[in-house]
Amino acid sequence: MVFFKYRNLIHQLDHQAFDRLLQPGDTTLYSGIYRCEVCGYEIVSTKGDSMPPEHHHKHTLAQGPISWRLIVRTIQKNPDVARDRESRNRGYLER
Ligand SMILES: [Zn+2]
Numbered sequence: 001m002v003f004f005k006y007r008n009l010i011h012q013l014d015h016q017a018f019d020r021l022l023q024p025g026d027t028t029l030y031s032g033i034y035r036c037e038v039c040g041y042e043i044v045s046t047k048g049d050s051m052p053p054e055h056h057h058k059h060t061l062a063q064g065p066i067s068w069r070l071i072v073r074t075i076q077k078n079p080d081v082a083r084d085r086e087s088r089n090r091g092y093l094e095r
Contacts, residue, residue, distance in 0.1 A: 002033055002042065002072055013073070022068040024054040033072040038063045042071070 004010050017030050021037060028034075028045040035042050041057050051068055059066065 001040070010072075015073075017073060018070050020070070022051050022070075024051055024056065024066050026051050026068075030070055030073050031076075032070050032074045034068040035071045037067040037069050038065075043068075 020029075022028070022034070028047055028049050028051060031045065031047045033042055034045050034051070036057070038059055039057070043052065043056075045051060045068075052066075054066060056066060
């Protein structure tokens with residue numbers, strides 16, 4: 001589970017990036033925090049890097065393989081320079 005202190009620095013965004021599940025070795029399309037859908041293990045990955053290998057952490061046989069979901073996307077450009085929230089959201093989607 002991720003934690004944060006300053007609510008004004010985190011924005012909710014309905015984007016397909018959060019719906020896609022990545023498998024071990026897949027290329028990361030978005031920089032951010034990823035969570036294993038099976039056990040909750042969290043990692044940070046950078047756009048263009050490979051997700052960790054299949055034996056990154058242990059699951060029981062019953063749990064099955066690792067599957068990663070993006071839970072917090074990070075950006076390199078400060079969105080606070082945008083004039084309003086709508087233009088910021090448009091900018092997120094274009095990257
Ligand atoms: Zn796991």
